[in-house]
Amino acid sequence: MSWEAEVAELRRREEMARRMGGPDKIKRQHDGGKLTVRERIDQLLDPGTFHEVGAIAGRAVYDDAGDLSDFSPTNFVFGRGRVDGRPVVVGGDDFTVRGGAADAAIWQKQVMAEQMALELRIPMIRLVDGTGGGGSVKSLEMDGRTYVPLLPGWEHAVANLSMVPVVALALGSVAGLGAARAVSSHFSVMVEGISQMFIAGPPVVARTGVDMTKEELGGSDIHIRAGAVDLAVATEAEAFAAARRFLSYLPQSVYELPARVAPQDDVNRRDETLLSVIPRDRRRVYKTREILDAVLDDGSFFEMGRMYGRSVITGLARLDGWPVAILASDPYHYGGGWTADAAHKIARFVDLAETFHLPVVHFVDIPGFLIGPEAEQAGTIRHGARALAAVYQASVPWCSVILRKAFGVAGAGHSNHTRLRYRYAWPSGDWGSLPLEGGIEAAYRADLEKAEDPAALLQQIEGRLNKVRSPFRTAEAFLVEEIIDPRDTRPLLCEFASLAAPLRKAGPSTFGYRP
Known part of the structure; x- marks a missing residue:
């Protein structure tokens, strides 16, 4: 005697689960330009590596004889797989079953996915396509009661942020707890046109007297500019590629160190354009990303949050x-x-570097905090103090390259001055308590008011002070350690990366990461 009949029944139930919400719902998903959750998992993971957990969990219907006559799977699919050979946990909402709403889910599956990533110490990838919270109001009538809200398993989601890399891809209309799951991550992505995210969707918002479409209320363009998500891409395939690339820079957990890849770029490469990329006229701008491309390993820069906090560029390389x-x-x-x-962008990014033991390279051109009434109304100094705290709390190796300006409190925050000042300055360096252009008239007001030709005197004063502001004067007093030929930046930074590598320490940071 064998258990062949039971195994056959298991396979039948698994096949029923793979039907998801049925052909009509799958067609509706495809007609909306979206993949199904199982298609997403197949495209995201290395082929053939997905090991599903809880495949046959769902709602079963039995006939009078007690035999299974119909089965509707839960609308959350999760398990283990591999990305570029590395194990991950992946969990995704199945929008074809009750639109991803929680009243069609078994919440223990979502909780277990987070707990699995936490306790196995492997990255968590969320494919979010639904609410994931309390479901529709209809469920209240079905249950015959309401309840005080709670967040089962949220303790694991919070703990994961300080333990393993967490990636969230918003792949549909994401609301409520689904939105919270999307943003409670280290890296989040939306897909233009098919992804929207909101605390509550248009029907609920309409009850406040505001009628908006899903895209108007919570389209990707809104959230990348608000900083709620890090990246918007054109297709789901691009979202999967971004997730894989983000993970390639990070360790499996805080108990490991980020891995080196075989170098493909000459460490001694010197780019001639660096000698003239900074304009001599301090009022003129330049393209920092061209500097990054010239200095970092070729093609390695992966930018995050480009459309938010745009005076600062953040990314992995x-x-x-x-x-x-x-x-x-x-x-x-x-x-x-x-x-x-x-x-805020700086604080969150430095915390990411600290959590996963990434040395920081800071390319500095900071005229200070933004000033004026709008800056005061935004509470800039408080947010700025938080960024300074992140810089001073960081223990990872840190190197600053002062490209041009470093003024005021924000400029002073280019690194923690109590640590080894591993930094370089370009000849274009310009620093102080405040820019001369903003202080000459105030400092010499009396002289200018008495002068017969104030404009000529102002020009004379500026000429004297421009000599004083020379970075070589600062270097004479060893108040800046090294002024370098800009073309030497890459070799020196490659040396920093090699010296920093053995200094990295695996293990949890002294404080937890917050989204």
Whole structure:
């Protein structure tokens, strides 16, 4: 006697589960330009590596004889798989079953997915396509009661942020708890046109007197500019590729170190364009990303959050094959000044580097905090102080390259001054408590008011002070350690990455990561 009949029944139930919401619902998913959850998992993971857990969980219907006559699977599919050979946990909402609403789910599956990633210490990838919360109001009538809200398993989701890389791909209309799951991650992606995200969707918002479409209320363009998500892409395939690339820079968990890849770029490469990329006229801008492309390993820069806090550039890259975290100023936006949004972006990114043991390279051109009434109304100084705290709490190796400006409190935050000042300055360096252009008239007001030709005197004063502001004067006093030929930046940073590599320490950071 064998258990062949039971195995056959198991296979029948698994096949019923793979039907998801049925042909009509699958067609509706495809007609909306979206893949099904199982198609998404197949495209995301290495072929043939998905091991599903809880495949036959769902709602069964039995006939009078007690035999299974129909089966509707739960609308959350999860299990283990591999991405570029590395194990991950992946969990995805099945929108073909009750639109991903929780009243068609077995919440223990979602909780177990988070717990599995946490306790196995492997990355968590969420494919979010639904609410994932309390479901529709209809479920209240079905249950005959309401309830006080709770978040089962949220403790695992929070703990994962300080333990393993967490990626969230918003792949449909995501609301409520689904939206919270999407943003409670280290890296989040939306797909243009098919992804929307909101605290509550248009029908609920309409009850407040505001009628909007899904795209108007929570389209990807809104959220990448608000900083709720990190990236918007054109297709689901691009979202999967972004997830894989993000994970390639990170360890499996905080108990490991980010891995080096075989170097493909000459460490001694010197780019001649660096000698003239910074304009001599301090009022003119330049393209920081061109500097990054010239200095970092070829093609290795992976930018995050480009449309939010735009005076600061953040991303992951490699130097001589070693993964590093990149902070950089973008003078095209507020001259590189720190806004409230930029400060929040910095704090979150530095916390990411600290959590996963990534050395930081900071390309500095900071004229200070943004000033004026809008900056005060945004609470810029408080957000800025949080960014400074992140910089000073970070223990990972840190190197700063001062490209041009470093002024005021924000400029002072280019690194933690109590640590070894591993930094380089370009000849275009310009620093102080505040830019001369903003202080001459105030400092010399009396002289200018008495002068017969104030404009000529102002020009004379500026000429004297421009000599004083020379970075070589600062270097004479060893207040900046090294002024370098910009073309030497890459070799020196590759040396930093190699020196920093053995200093990295595996294990949890002293404080937890917050989204």
